[in-house]
Amino acid sequence: MFGLFKKKTALEKLQAEYKDMLDKVHKLSHSNRIEADKLMAEAEEIAKKIDDLKDSK
Template sequence: MFGIFKKKTEVDKLQIKYEKLMKEWHSLSTVNRSESDKKYAEAEEIAKQIDFIKTGKA
């Protein structure tokens, strides 16, 4: 209840974007392999950004 007004962090926003891309990747994996691969590559880039932020921007 108290989290209603909590602002999302950059990691939270990236995590949501990552999850969305992974869902799209999964649905495309049986239909269009090349588009599926593009979505997976985008998701991996997001995962790298999340990792970079979580490790203290080292």
């Protein structure tokens, strides 16, 4: 209950965005492989940002 109004950190936001992107890639890979590959490249960029944030701590 107390965590209800807690703001997400930049790392938590990026992790949520990365997870959502991977879900979209999985769904899209069944119908449009080219678009799925483009989204996967974007997801990898997010993963690099996540790693950079983890390394800086």
